[in-house]
Amino acid sequence: MAATVETSGIAPVGRRALRAFLRNPTAIVGSLFLAFVAMLSLMAPWLYPEDPLSMVARPFLWPGQNPAFPLGTDSLGRDVTAGLVWGGRISLAVGLAATCLGVSFGIVVGSTAGYFGGRIDNLLVRLIEIFQTLPSFLLLVVLVAIAQPTIETVTFAIAIVTWPTVARLVRAEFRTLRERDFVTAARALGFGHIRIVMLEILPNALPPIIVTASVLVATAILMESALSFLGLSDPNLVSWGSMIGSSRELLRSAWYLSAIPGIAIVCTVLSINLIGDALNDALNPRSPGIE
């Protein structure tokens, strides 16, 4: 019985939010597109078992010229479609992993600062401010330049520049929520700090965190693309950004080489933002449909 209670802990808002989310047409469009990209990325090893960096055909095949390579080939005769599918894998993986890392760390720091307040809060806010005053992309470039540019370090570096956003948000939520009577009641009942933070406050702070996380995935994808455009990402992996980067000199002769991965980035980031907006509408308690 207790187990079912635990799992359904956020159900009341969750179910209504889901219904509100599914009534939103932009949410459906965003989700469908993202699901499509995710599916292609997951199936990449079966769709294009060969290394996307290997030369498979005559260079500069335009899209539609050869049915075997529907999106053409680049200056070295590499299949653009294969690159797109494999690149999506990298973009989504980095976006999700960096967001998970950044959000987790942001929640830990933000909840500690917001819940305990006082000196701990002061200290952690300073730390957040140090990161927030640095231009995030510059910091990202420096971090990647110091470490070896592998997919892990890139993910980690993106997490490092995004966590302060989450930490600030979580801290603000916790500061208001900790004053609520149900938290006072929990303290009067002798609940431990960890229990109060995890089971009493955090479930109530989740909606804005989820919304921010969805937008952060899009930001992380853009950051990864920008890094690989600059050639600062893992050179052994194809990503959308590196595809644009390697073909930028050919913009006048073979613009499709930049445009196709560019469109992929735009559409993916847009669809994630649409989902984020829809989540915001669905989870925002002031929007109609919720209470």
Place this chain on the structure above:
Amino acid sequence: MLLETHDLHVRFSTQNGALHAVDGVSLGVGRGESVGLVGESGCGKSTLAKAVLRLLPVAAGRVLFDGQDVGTLSARDLQPLRRRMQIVFQDPFGSLNPRHTVESILTAPLVVHGLGDRQERRRRVEEIVGQVGLSSSALSRYPHEFSGGQRQRIGIARALILKPDLVICDEPVSALDLSIQAQILNLLVGMKRALGLSYLFISHDLSVVRFISDRVLVMYLGRIVESAAGDDLWQAPLHPYTRALMQAVPDPARRRQAPALSGDLPSPENVPPGCRFHPRCPLATEICRRQDPAFRELRPQHAVACHHAEA
């Protein structure tokens, strides 16, 4: 005495310096006794309640619960005391976590205090829910599915599930409709009798306090200004503030208009010198402006802090 406070002070630091919310309060609640605490909003009643439960830091003075100093106990030693003193809140909407079912709200205290196994906890939860007048079908539902009165019943059930000795009721009926108020008050009286509870009952509503309390304390601007057994207080209030509060209760038998207390409660950041009630007091004279009146027992079990009160 089950609960005693000795010269309790609670201060908050604000931009304009220290705010003295509770300024030297000494009170006692005996076993099985209901003590009412009345006063205007902002006089420090709730702050006092939270300081007693060590939910707010005490600046000076002592809180003794069953002889143990609540203020100096370590967190671990405080835990068994937490079981024995509980609080019911004013706002039935803010006091229940919207993300938990009633069952999880009521089970969590038992889990935290390591009481019973799963079946035993379930049995106790069902028992308490029945005692506060809800059906067991309420257990799987969420707070937002209940009315204000029902939520307050859940809040009371949560306070009572650990079988406490003392329950601090912080304006438990002020947010409820009049018809519901009576039900909740009857429930509180019934639970007191059934479980042998002591109450520290905080309210700004004299008629509510009168219904439930054996003894009444009147609080003004962080201090107790009058203390008496309920009947004595209603029949012969000594402090002009108490009299003013009583006259402010609407009474259809009294045709004339109730003389309202003039002026607002001064800010506790800026307490008037001398007697802190003097700017609003109809009896104020020169001495009131200069000298803080002592809290003296004018009649047996009836104490007051006023220069002009006479037995």
